[in-house]
Amino acid sequence: MAYQIVVLVRQVPDLNAARINHSTGEIQFSGQMVINSFDDYAIEEAIRLKEAHGGEITVVSAGPAGAKDAIVRALAMGADKGVLVNIDGADKLDALALAGVLAEAVKPLSPDIILCGQMSDDFGAGEVGPAVAVALGIAQVSSATLVTANGSTLTILRDTEDGKQQVSVDTPVLIMAMTGLNEPRYPSLKGIMAAKKKPVESVAPPAVPASQTTWSAPFTQERDAAGVLVQDVPAAEAAKQLVAWLKEKKLA
Amino acid sequence: MANTILVLAETSEGSLKPVSLEAANAAIQLATATGGQVVAGVLSNAPGEAAGLLASTSVSRVLTVTDDALASFTTDAFVAAAQALCAAVQPALVLIPATTSGRDYAPALAATLSAVSAADATEITASGDGYAAVRPVYGGKMLSRVDLPAGKLAIVTLRPGSYEKAATNPDAAPIEAIDAAIPAPRVRVEGLLQDAGGGSVKLEEAEVIVSGGRGLKEPQNFAVVEQLAEALNGVVGASRAVVDAGWRKHHEQVGQTGRTVSPRLYVAVGISGAVQHVVGMQGSEYIVAINRDPDAPIFKIASFGIVGDLFEVVPAVVDALNASA
Numbered sequence: 001m002a003y004q005i006v007v008l009v010r011q012v013p014d015l016n017a018a019r020i021n022h023s024t025g026e027i028q029f030s031g032q033m034v035i036n037s038f039d040d041y042a043i044e045e046a047i048r049l050k051e052a053h054g055g056e057i058t059v060v061s062a063g064p065a066g067a068k069d070a071i072v073r074a075l076a077m078g079a080d081k082g083v084l085v086n087i088d089g090a091d092k093l094d095a096l097a098l099a100g101v102l103a104e105a106v107k108p109l110s111p112d113i114i115l116c117g118q119m120s121d122d123f124g125a126g127e128v129g130p131a132v133a134v135a136l137g138i139a140q141v142s143s144a145t146l147v148t149a150n151g152s153t154l155t156i157l158r159d160t161e162d163g164k165q166q167v168s169v170d171t172p173v174l175i176m177a178m179t180g181l182n183e184p185r186y187p188s189l190k191g192i193m194a195a196k197k198k199p200v201e202s203v204a205p206p207a208v209p210a211s212q213t214t215w216s217a218p219f220t221q222e223r224d225a226a227g228v229l230v231q232d233v234p235a236a237e238a239a240k241q242l243v244a245w246l247k248e249k250k251l252a
Numbered sequence: 253m254a255n256t257i258l259v260l261a262e263t264s265e266g267s268l269k270p271v272s273l274e275a276a277n278a279a280i281q282l283a284t285a286t287g288g289q290v291v292a293g294v295l296s297n298a299p300g301e302a303a304g305l306l307a308s309t310s311v312s313r314v315l316t317v318t319d320d321a322l323a324s325f326t327t328d329a330f331v332a333a334a335q336a337l338c339a340a341v342q343p344a345l346v347l348i349p350a351t352t353s354g355r356d357y358a359p360a361l362a363a364t365l366s367a368v369s370a371a372d373a374t375e376i377t378a379s380g381d382g383y384a385a386v387r388p389v390y391g392g393k394m395l396s397r398v399d400l401p402a403g404k405l406a407i408v409t410l411r412p413g414s415y416e417k418a419a420t421n422p423d424a425a426p427i428e429a430i431d432a433a434i435p436a437p438r439v440r441v442e443g444l445l446q447d448a449g450g451g452s453v454k455l456e457e458a459e460v461i462v463s464g465g466r467g468l469k470e471p472q473n474f475a476v477v478e479q480l481a482e483a484l485n486g487v488v489g490a491s492r493a494v495v496d497a498g499w500r501k502h503h504e505q506v507g508q509t510g511r512t513v514s515p516r517l518y519v520a521v522g523i524s525g526a527v528q529h530v531v532g533m534q535g536s537e538y539i540v541a542i543n544r545d546p547d548a549p550i551f552k553i554a555s556f557g558i559v560g561d562l563f564e565v566v567p568a569v570v571d572a573l574n575a576s577a
Binding site for chain 2: 015018019020027094095096099121122123124125126127128129130131133134135139140141142143155157158159160161162163164165166167168169170173179180212213214215216217218219220221226227228229230231232233235236238239240242243245246247249251252
């Protein structure tokens with residue numbers, strides 16, 4: 001059975017290049033935007049399902065014009081086409097509002113399988129996937145670490161605190177990709193060239209959705225005052241201080 | 253009833269998960285501050301023991317939904333049971349433990365009920381007539397405060413370890429069963445594959461654990477972690493990132509979907525301290541962190557932190573330990 005697959009992707013600030021300014025308590029980004037790391041697993045899984053069973057992969061994202069870069073990266077990895085729902089300030093939408101926008105864009109595609117990341121690297125809420133599943137009236141499976149497809153039935157392993165839960169579900173279904181689901185490929189040069197010819201449709205949302213919740217600018221957490229922090233000293237000196245502390249606490 | 257807080261407890265094979273008592277405590281503290289009442293709901297195939305434990309805290313009452321479909325987690329069954337409890341209680345706020353299950357069904361419940369929500373909160377307070385939740389963002393490096401406006405049902409998942417467990421109260425709260433129509437879940441549970449385990453000393457029983465993370469850069473560099481573990485008579489643990497990468501086995505993984513440990517000493521080497529790792533080791537008596545990023549969230553919970561290159565610091569610590577032995 002060939003699958004109609006949708007992958008939801010999101011562009012996030014490059015956290016590896018972010019620095020926290022401790023005097024102002026603000027986080028400073030490099031301006032570099034990257035694809036959400038969990039989404040790489042979702043894209044890879046979609047490509048593997050297509051390679052094994054056939055079908056078509058549409059990548060859907062909601063964001064400003066620049067979010068097209070995340071879609072193009074997915075196309076370079078092997079997805080077929082993209083839809084960008086053009087919204088400035090998509091990162092000010094709460095999960096329910098964003099899910100409404102995404103569900104509207106996904107619905108006409110009638111996917112058998114929707115894949116998305118377990119959560120985003122920046123806000124890390126993991127709420128959009130379930131809200132999209134509810135909006136579309138389809139089943140959801142989170143924390144997926146293995147997906148096996150057999151016709152319209154998928155067998156999935158979910159990572160839980162008690163072990164790996166094995167479930168089966170019929171399409172259509174939304175699957176949230178956990179790290180370790182697969183080994184995401186890097187786009188090849190050939191893939192990057194091919195992606196330039198793949199279609200990316202840019203659409204406006206039918207209505208600008210309203211957010212019910214608002215949130216503050218990020219702020220830094222106070223360090224536990226009881227802790228000792230050693231920095232800007234040579235390794236040997238730091239080691240000496242640690243060993244003295246371990247002995248004082250009778251840990252060594 | 254406008255101020256009622258509903259706590260949805262989670263069980264595992266009939267036993268109450270400790271994080272449920274933490275959520276109950278958060279709700280009790282909030283209700284004490286705002287003058288509301290707390291109702292605990294238990295969704296389980298066998299809620300008896302859990303309901304009894306919750307009834308012996310300062311909650312006003314305990315409601316149970318009993319159904320075989322709640323024996324193992326599915327989104328559909330838990331959303332249906334939670335919906336029945338919400339209909340019975342008409343809460344202003346629902347608090348759900350931020351376990352893998354809670355973080356799966358809470359947003360689905362919020363979307364179903366058009367509720368406002370916040371995920372993985374570390375603190376929940378009253379704010380005006382509504383609520384405010386503080387939650388980690390940017391991999392735990394920063395926090396953000398989510399304002400949940402009054403007049404809308406608010407659904408918040410609470411990160412394990414954020415609150416103490418609720419204290420017992422000799423006046424037992426009444427326990428009532430609630431009828432709920434639980435539809436056949438669209439997701440069918442076929443089984444639970446327990447971790448095969450392995451290793452000579454189980455991580456949960458170790459007095460000293462030395463864990464390595466992505467900061468080690470290459471799998472063979474785990475040797476420095478092993479040397480430090482040996483010098484401290486400890487065992488080796490690992491972060492999810494390095495287990496996913498295939499450097500270490502799953503039985504060594506510490507964190508939300510790995511082992512939850514509380515040794516006397518936990519040493520985190522090249523581990524940034526993402527939320528998913530921290531919930532598995534924050535109960536350790538002493539935490540030592542070695543990391544080159546001064547902003548790494550692990551330093552916020554470390555009893556002793558060293559900002560530096562682990563490839564210089566860890567061998568120096570091993571030398572100093574061996575010299576003093």
